[in-house]
Amino acid sequence: MTTRQRALIVDDEPDIRELLEITLGRMKLDTRSARNVKEAREWLAREPFDLCLTDMRLPDGSGLELVQYIQQRHPQVPVAMITAYGSLETAINALKAGAFDFLTKPVDLGRLRELVATALRLRSNGGTEGVEDSRLLGDSPPMRDLRKQVHKLARSQAPVYISGESGSGKELVARLIHEQGPRADQAFVPVNCGAIPSELMESEFFGHKKGSFTGAIEDKQGLFQAAHSGTLFLDEVADLPLPMQVKLLRAIQEKAVRTVGGQQEQVVDVRILSATHKDLAAEVAAGRFRQDLYYRLNVIELRVPPLRERREDIPLLADAVLRRLSAESGLSGAELAPEALEKLKNYRFPGNVRELENMLERAYTLCEDDTIKQQDLRLADAPCSADSGEASLAQVDNIEDYLEDIERKLIMQALEETRWNRTAAAQRLGLTFRSMRYRLKKLGID
Structure with a gap:
């Protein structure tokens, strides 16, 4: 005989509790009811549950507190919040706190059944971290x-x-x-x-x-x-x-x-x-x-972090891409020469993983003896790590403007890589915050 799944209903209104108990009972769930946060905690300590439905406003606290409590003590139990109609901000706060989903009053029974079915599928899947x-x-x-x-x-x-x-x-x-x-x-x-x-x-x-x-x-x-x-x-x-x-x-x-x-x-x-x-x-x-x-x-x-913030992953990614290319083409595999791998690790990758894949696909078709050398990567014409390039004297009209342009590019790069955290960007560039602030003002970077 299979054990029926169990739901905890938390609401101080008897009519709402009865409606939820009847609806979930027809879905072949056993239910337990609590009138407040204290009773809900007591039930959670006594029995395992597959789902919890809680009202937002409770006599001795809020449903938000209960969501946070269940997240900490019983993280495997999905919690759905029942909120007053129009209180979108409350529902969003519940989702941010870890609620599985939310319902608004008056409760739509069709929506309730969908929500319960989805939550129970989540429980039966058991969570598949690592797939x-x-x-x-x-x-x-x-x-x-x-x-x-x-x-x-x-x-x-x-x-x-x-x-x-x-x-x-x-x-x-x-x-x-x-x-x-x-x-x-x-x-x-x-x-x-x-x-x-x-x-x-x-x-x-x-x-x-x-x-x-x-x-x-x-x-x-x-x-x-x-x-x-x-x-x-x-x-x-x-x-x-x-x-x-x-x-x-x-x-x-x-x-x-x-x-x-x-x-x-x-x-x-x-x-x-x-x-x-x-x-x-x-x-x-x-x-x-x-x-x-x-x-x-x-x-x-x-x-999702850009590739330049996780350069240590480049060898693993490159190996996976080359194995895939070999499997898809039916040809022998290729390896990166040490200097080619070093070149990849020092490249900025503005196009991220997609650019790495395209670069290796091109190099895979160009290489000889199943070894991808530095020249096969064709990085000579691509932006270098500093993205500043080299200029001959003939190309420089004004050395002050030229140096200012390089400074601006390096500061912008540091700001982008630190998500516009000026203190972190200053540390990355080896500057004091005061010096960083002066340069931002001088260069007109807001």
Whole structure:
């Protein structure tokens, strides 16, 4: 006889408790009920649970405190928060604290059943930390930290904004969050927001009905419908035009979409992951990205480090790429000569892992005797580590301007690599903070 799964319901309103008990009972769950934080803690100490549903406002504390308590003492138990209608900030705070998901009052029973089913799938999966090791390579501290964060975020339904430079692996990170979570057996739908013509954007996202516009020769499913019960990954989300940002915000808030030419809204259950190589906060400040949409997408930010911040991973990555190339081509493998590897380790890689892959693919086809030499990398014409290049006297019109330009490039590089932390950038350059501040002012860097 199989043991029934068990849910803990925490709410001080008897009617709400009864509604949740009946609904979960019909889903073949055993339930235990608590009226406050104290009773909830007592139940958690006595019995194991597969899920917890808690109200935000409780007589002796808040649901947020309970979320934090369960995160610390019982991290394997998914917690969903029940909040008052319209209290979005409260729900976002709960997600940041580690809540699995949230519901608003009055509780929609269909949405409740979906949430419970998703949470129980998460419990039955048992968490699969380590499945990413074959793709998210690297033993450097930033990569070990990234893998831990991916595993943790996979257990939540919170929207995640993945920041990072072009070529750093943002889509791979999004896929791994999806694959390690409770939606793993549903669709992962990636979309490059910058690649869709603005006039087709609404149709692409929400679908259209036959005859709704010229060229609509048949009904078409949108990206939201295709990702129903799964994950929608919005890559280069900063490229969305403002009118589309409004429609996207509404779809996320209402959890429903209306097809172009359609009369009724369709309920959609999707987890939203987004990414861009741009600074999304700066786009908001410049008025190019809506602040309300930014707060909905950026509940939790996950930064993917650029390759230059984890140079110690380059040998491991290079070896994996060369083994893949050999397997795909059916040809013998190739190795990097020591001086070629040293050259790679000292290169800045503005294109990150993608650039490393392309560089090695080219070198693999050019090399002789299965050894990639320094000249096979073709780095002579590429930016060097300092990215400043060399200039002959004939190219220098004004030595002061020339030196100032080099200084500006080095300072900008240090600022970018420290995420605009001026103190850390000064330390990297061997400057005092006072000297750094003087140079920033002199060069007009804000």
